[in-house]
Amino acid sequence: MKILLIGEYSNVHATLADGLRALGHQVTVASNGDFWKNYPRDIDLARKPGKIGGMLLMAKILTLLPSWRNYDVVQLIGPMFVELKAEHNFRLYKYLRRHNKKVFLGVHGNDHFVIDACCNKKVLRYSDFNIGDQMRDSDDIRQWKKLWLHSLREKMNRYMAATADGITPGLYEYYACYQPVFPDKTCFIPYPIKVLQSPQPEASKEPPGSRPLRVFIGISKGRSVYKGTDIMLKAAQHVAAKYPEKMKLQIAEGIPFAQYEKMMDGSDVQLDQLYSYTPSMNSLLAMSKGIVVVGGGEPENYAILDETELRPIVNVEPTYESVCQELEQLIMHPECIPTMKQQSIAYIKKHHDYLKVAMQYISFWNRRFH
Numbered sequence: 001m002k003i004l005l006i007g008e009y010s011n012v013h014a015t016l017a018d019g020l021r022a023l024g025h026q027v028t029v030a031s032n033g034d035f036w037k038n039y040p041r042d043i044d045l046a047r048k049p050g051k052i053g054g055m056l057l058m059a060k061i062l063t064l065l066p067s068w069r070n071y072d073v074v075q076l077i078g079p080m081f082v083e084l085k086a087e088h089n090f091r092l093y094k095y096l097r098r099h100n101k102k103v104f105l106g107v108h109g110n111d112h113f114v115i116d117a118c119c120n121k122k123v124l125r126y127s128d129f130n131i132g133d134q135m136r137d138s139d140d141i142r143q144w145k146k147l148w149l150h151s152l153r154e155k156m157n158r159y160m161a162a163t164a165d166g167i168t169p170g171l172y173e174y175y176a177c178y179q180p181v182f183p184d185k186t187c188f189i190p191y192p193i194k195v196l197q198s199p200q201p202e203a204s205k206e207p208p209g210s211r212p213l214r215v216f217i218g219i220s221k222g223r224s225v226y227k228g229t230d231i232m233l234k235a236a237q238h239v240a241a242k243y244p245e246k247m248k249l250q251i252a253e254g255i256p257f258a259q260y261e262k263m264m265d266g267s268d269v270q271l272d273q274l275y276s277y278t279p280s281m282n283s284l285l286a287m288s289k290g291i292v293v294v295g296g297g298e299p300e301n302y303a304i305l306d307e308t309e310l311r312p313i314v315n316v317e318p319t320y321e322s323v324c325q326e327l328e329q330l331i332m333h334p335e336c337i338p339t340m341k342q343q344s345i346a347y348i349k350k351h352h353d354y355l356k357v358a359m360q361y362i363s364f365w366n367r368r369f370h
Helices: 012-022 050-068 086-099 112-121 139-148 152-163 172-178 229-242 257-264 281-288 299-304 320-332 334-351 354-368
Strands: 002-006 026-031 073-076 102-107 166-169 213-219 247-253 269-271 292-295
Touching: 002 012, 012 026, 012 354, 050 086, 073 086, 086 102, 086 152, 102 172, 102 354, 112 139, 112 152, 112 172, 139 152, 166 172, 166 354, 172 299, 213 229, 213 257, 213 320, 229 247, 229 269, 229 320, 247 257, 257 281, 269 281, 269 320, 281 292, 281 334, 292 320, 292 334, 320 334
Parallel strands: 002 026, 002 073, 073 102, 102 166, 213 247, 213 269, 269 292
Antiparallel strands: none
């Protein structure tokens, strides 16, 4: 197949492209590298600041349009797949539908259907937007709701979802928001991860318990409160201060992906995404390295993968107290960690290996051709 992947979110498209190429397909990735994270791509769609930046990006895309025709599959990372206003994404989507065989909508972040399901339908017990019936409130959350509810983005998202040839959410939460609305064309496909032959540096293989537990947390620029890493960080700092001989905390904030990954290497534990049911791309990458993830590991996460045996994720409730408690348990019971590390690697190999995931995409795309 000839495949065009537009947009990026946490290395999903770049990794998927590697898997698809290994299977013999011709793939082009066009993206902005997911902003400062700077993931690899074939065509750079990064936008320079200000109005002039938008005009330059629009001019570049206009010159690219003739080459964005006659693909078997075009997959968009989400409704806002290029760093331009909604009306430009809307027009570009219509162009791509006219000039290519099939266009698919990825769901890898918040959009109208996700926000509406969390805020109004309460399909999840907790999320970035609600805890039970109680709505969370922050500047980020108010901005998300303003952008995606009763707006041009909502109209665009509804049109894209209704007319796309298929919808591919990458997490249980996104599937739960889309599947009830579009049951016939929504297909959950796990995130792709490249599984390393040697998961961890030699230095990290010294057993926990004989040294301090190495705990790692990454902070996204401007998204700490919204993602709950502010609470996780406070909890980790509290536990590290309580057990200074038994825990060492490392913090990465707003750095390129390559540097982030290097800082993560050698950790025992990663903290990520307080309000999630499921591990994110960063957490899955950590697990592939044999790092134990403290974050989202709800029963629904395992059920959608049909996983009945492996339980490598330390699931936390969305509270400061829960994070403290689970971290203390790991510190007090370091003998459990080697097994959890092994299970983490086995979980990734079983469900997220980039070649397996690429085959799932090909299978779904082919089904939508008939």
